[in-house]
Amino acid sequence: MLDPDMLLASASPRRSELLRQIGVRFCQMSVDIDESQVPGESAVDYVSRMAMEKAQAGWARQAGALPALGADTTVVCDQYIFGKPADKQDALNMLSRLSGATHQVLSAVAICLGDELALRLSKTSARFRPISPEECLGYWETGEPQDKAGAYGIQGMGAVFVAHIEGSYSGVVGLPLTQTAELLGLFNIPVWRPLAH
Numbered sequence: 001m002l003d004p005d006m007l008l009a010s011a012s013p014r015r016s017e018l019l020r021q022i023g024v025r026f027c028q029m030s031v032d033i034d035e036s037q038v039p040g041e042s043a044v045d046y047v048s049r050m051a052m053e054k055a056q057a058g059w060a061r062q063a064g065a066l067p068a069l070g071a072d073t074t075v076v077c078d079q080y081i082f083g084k085p086a087d088k089q090d091a092l093n094m095l096s097r098l099s100g101a102t103h104q105v106l107s108a109v110a111i112c113l114g115d116e117l118a119l120r121l122s123k124t125s126a127r128f129r130p131i132s133p134e135e136c137l138g139y140w141e142t143g144e145p146q147d148k149a150g151a152y153g154i155q156g157m158g159a160v161f162v163a164h165i166e167g168s169y170s171g172v173v174g175l176p177l178t179q180t181a182e183l184l185g186l187f188n189i190p191v192w193r194p195l196a197h
Helices: 013-021 043-061 088-098 133-140 157-161 169-173 177-186
Strands: 006-008 026-028 068-077 080-082 102-113 116-128 162-166
Touching: 006 013, 006 043, 013 026, 013 169, 013 177, 043 068, 043 102, 043 116, 068 088, 068 177, 080 088, 088 133, 102 169, 102 177, 116 169, 116 177, 133 157, 157 162, 169 177
Parallel strands: 006 026, 006 068
Antiparallel strands: 068 080, 068 102, 102 116, 116 162
């Protein structure tokens, strides 16, 4: 990797893949923050706060050497926020509630550079076809749902459940690229750069 222009404050392989897709030079570092929802906090406020706190934690952890990008994605169905499933039963419950229903995927991205902090938000609607309990169980057993908001990955096997989306596909994956590129531009971080010699 050539000299990085920014830090991705996330261990997510999906987010790093999306940044590479648009030619961003970056280094990657996981951050540890409290991801508990504040009582009464809306889904938009929650996902926005998580993205900003991750960006700030990344900035602090690498002592401010590079602008730090943080992102967060959550699934909302019938006013309930679906984060990553706690266990098998939690995942099966999520998939059952998503079956045949339309849900929203909120994806926030933030960049921190010292006292500067900027945020963008993506909202996408997605509709699942009806799925059977057997399909939910079979999908869980692939291992894919375990670390995914809403217990599914649209970029993987979970795509077979998604009948329709309206909005940002990359936002559902975990990093809305239109909004990300807009933020990168604000901080003069180039895109479309060669990633290797």
